[in-house]
Amino acid sequence: MLDDLALFVCIVENGSLNAAAAKLDMPAATLTRRLQKLEQALGCRLLHRSARRLIPTGEGWQYFERCRPLLASLQQATASLDAELNRPAGTVRVLAPITLAGIMYRDAWASFLARYPEIQLELRLANEREDLLTQGADLALRVGELDDPLFGQRLLGWGHTTLVASPDYLARHPVLRAPNDLSGHTLLMAEPLTSWRLQHESSGERMTIQPDGPVRLRVNDMQLAIEMAVAGQGILYCPLRAAEAALADDRLRNPLPGWRGISLPVYALWPPQRTLPARVRVLLDHLLAYSAGSERLI
Template sequence: MLDDLDLFVAIVDAGSLSAAAKRHGMPAPTLTRRLQALEARLGCKLLNRSARRMVPSNEGWQYYEQCKPLLSALRQATDSLDATLNRVEGLVKVMAPVSMANGLLLPVWQRLLQRHPQVRLELLLNNGIGDVLEAGADLAIRVGPQPDSQLNQRRLGQVSAVLAAAPSYLAARSWPQSPGQLAGHDLLLTTPLQNWKLHHVDTDEPQPLPDGARLLVNDMLLGVSLAEAGCGIVLCPLSQCRRQLACGSLLRVMPDWRIPPRPVYALWPQRRALPARVRALLDILLEFAAEEPLLQA
């Protein structure tokens, strides 16, 4: 019925059936039948034919004046929805772990901003597990299994964590050889890794980390910096200390023990259609994950 209503408004605006038919690209007889069907549904005559024009009846004028602004508002809403769903523009709100967003994922944010000038990015950084729906986020990056059935998810890869310390610390305190010996060392732990267990690479034997860490912080980059300064042994994702290991400012400790790789996911609220701006970010994430060795651990 909306299509027929749009045709009725077009006839009034054009002043004749033939002009309205030409504007809509349809035969005049077809337009006449559509108008007659609308009048039959409404139970009144909307247009009176004069010598040269189609003139609205009293009921027709009333219907026209009420319906035209509604059609205009509907078109605006449709255009707005089209911009939201199909154009790569507007705000993208993303939740992500602090250090991962500031380190490993930095190229992702750069690519999004460089490729799509009309996109605005809002990053909500927190190492906790915030509610994606409550925060109004378009997408979230999470580490570990994701059982939330209210969210769509796409696996990006996995990350591994290692123990590392500065050469100066190890020279002064000795090299630990087993998890039990870590109790005699200054452990620099970052949330949430303090709750993870070490596994032997050959036997997969699990061992908890000792209690009483010298440092517990929710910023992995700070833990790495303090380890570089010789303050203790840090447990952190390989992605956060790869540069320090490569240049020798940090050394791997107990390489036979490791935190098993943890999956990394992109999550987003369930909806029938993913807006183009969010789809653009997800595509960049998948592109980055496929080429980044640290996510293929």
């Protein structure tokens, strides 16, 4: 009925069926049929028909005067929504783990803000998986496999993990030959990596270690955990990207040669909806390009 109402308003504003049909690019016969359908639905005649003009009845004038501002308001709201959906502007709220956002995607936020000056980013960083709908977020970054197929998702890349320890720590403690030897060592645990998942480089054998040795430090800040590892306080399981600088200058080493941490998928996730607003879509595209165009996650 809403479309037919818009046709009726157009007829009254243009004064005749032919003029309205021309403006709407619609056959006059179709317009007449739609008008008759509207009158039947309302149970009253809206227009007096003459050879030259269509003049609203009393009920038609009332209907026209009440409905025209409603249609104008609806058209304005539709135009505003269309602009919001299709123009990259406004606020984008993102949930992400602390290390992933602060280390692996640090440069991505800066380049995105520089490229889209009309977009404001709200980054809520936490290692716990917060609910997108409860937090009113537009996008979330997740590490590990996803378990909710109803949400939209795209694989951004892979985050590799590793064991690290300082040369000083390794010199003072027994040599590790297998993952099970970790139980005899002092460990540092950085949340959310509380399960240490390792793979043998030659055989492909996989092991998951739930550290049960003395955990010297448990912290939800990866950078602090790495600094403690560099200071010789224990063995740490962490993202390779977060430790690469200390590995490159030999402040940290892999304490278990032949074994490496497994690769974890990194996803972008968004609430179920048909179309992403432009402000969210361009951020997703930017993160995809950032991940694909470099080895930052490796």
